[in-house]
Amino acid sequence: MAVEREHSASEDRILVSAGDEHTARSFGEQIYRIAARTAYILKRWPVIPGIILFLLLFGAAFAPLLEPFDPLNVDLRERNSPPSWFTDGSEKYFLGGDPVGRDILSRIIESTRITVAVVFFSITVGIVSGTALGLISGYFGGVIDEVIMRIVDIWAALPYLLIILTIVVVFGQSFTVLIGSLALLSWPGAVRLVRAEALRVREADYVMSAKVTGASGLRIMWKHIMPQTFHIVIVTATLGTGTLILTEATLSFLGAGVPAPHPSWGAMAADGREYLRDAWWISVIPGTAIILVVMAGNFMGDWLRDRLDPTLRQL
């Protein structure tokens, strides 16, 4: 109703100033303008991905306060119970119970914490080592560069999932192994991009001046070249988030990721595989969570890349 009143008021004003560049706006046109405005904002700013990623971080930060039940607590009466908002759904669990009667909602929230921690540590390890190698490779060039880049090429030429699975066989399943394996996945991309930028910056006048004044190689890399590659590091890290969450979920799905009994979206989707016929939500709810987060991460990465360095768009 409020909109309609406002509409007539504006129409009056427009009628008064008829002959201006203003034209009378119909109600439909106003709706259209609001929609177009919203679409523009959504296109220009990553609002929805931002909200999803915020919820992810919020869930991770306050998981124990948000969880209605203990995510590890088993209540066999609630085995495979449907979400409470279904007809004849569970009376206890909002998103239903998993095959051993644990609360799916609490497990979803708990695994945000695990996912964020695992992805944060692995991306930090991967990006830091990748950046360091990229700087060394780009700055020194020559044989060092050749060796590092060939190692990167070879690593990229190997089937990473099988290698990670082999690592899990050898070292057993643990958070350290998981973080290490995921870090192995993220460093080659960082090396390539940082090296390319370092090669370019190395030729800049101020680097030459620093060299002439007697700065050491380490100092030049740290003080003069590294800051120039920072936007690349940020973009690689953000773009890598989606991939890493996806890989973590895949590994957990295969039973080689987050060690049981800790919840993980991938492992939760695997739990429901046997019950697809009667209790599809056990798999679909965590699966949807993965899609939302991965796509939000990719969107955010794309947006940051376009913002920080449009020349990277080709990659």
Next chain:
Amino acid sequence: MGPPHTPPDRSYIYFAIVQVGALRRFVLRRLLFAVIAILGATIIVFSLSRMGGDPRYFFAGQSGYGISEERWDSLGVEMGLDKPVPVQYFLWLGDILRGDFGNSITTQAPVIDVIGQRVGATGKLALVAWVFGTAIGVPLGILSAVKRGSSVDYVIRIFALFGQGFPTFFLGIVLILIFSVHFRIFPVGTIGEGFSFKHYVLPAITLGWLPAAAYLRLTRSAMLEVLETEYVKLARAKGVTRTVVIWKHALRNALIVPLTLSAFVLVGFINGAVVAETIFSWPGLGRLAIATIQDNDFPVISVLVLFTSVLYVGVVFLLDMLYLVMDPRIRYT
């Protein structure tokens, strides 16, 4: 991408002579890289086998009764553990090169047989998935580029976006839910007799979805780039119809980019097969990998890693050569 045609001037002959040497160097370089990459894979696999402590523990795990002192010592001699590690590596490499891949710990069957039984299923599935990925990705990419900015383009790009964000395992689950549980169109859980197409549909879509999205994106950007070039504009200006320009002038140059992707598609298949075969109970290499991990069957998984690495490196090498034939403008670096 450089200009599509070099102008026919006299220096062309000179360049041709220079390029003969460059060509040989390029081929040799790629070959050398292939060999080094495979050696790298063997080093990684070998160090993994020695990093987890004494490799004899792999044998102790399964029986549940531990391992006797005599068996422990005889295993040590059998596996050459009394020698220094680099020597062990070369002994192991020598065995591999002679075709002796060792035996599976769980079944005692030669690893090469275990893998050989499974290759066919994965190969067939990968082939169907590749056909699916190409048949969906490339035409949609062309359509999207030609109709740039239209609603068709928009819908196709959203499809590509979903392709990247959709986890393979979840796609498989959703497909089973819709087409097997709800509509009961496609069977799940068996490979079927001979080549039964019905059994291949869902696994192939699951495996081919990601490549389809990747092909789509690359074809689209390559087509857009080619459509902007001067020679396409010239062809249009001199009166060649739009259809002929798109299919003859633009497409042939744009297709080189998706071709280079094929190697990555293959490595994607190796990773994706692990997931897709687990979901669809497909008796292929991927499921073998998961089974060996559950049984801690290190000899099998290590040979599997080696096998897939060699396959991948070999395909990359062949593609490089094909690339040379298809695109004479390639830089010999």
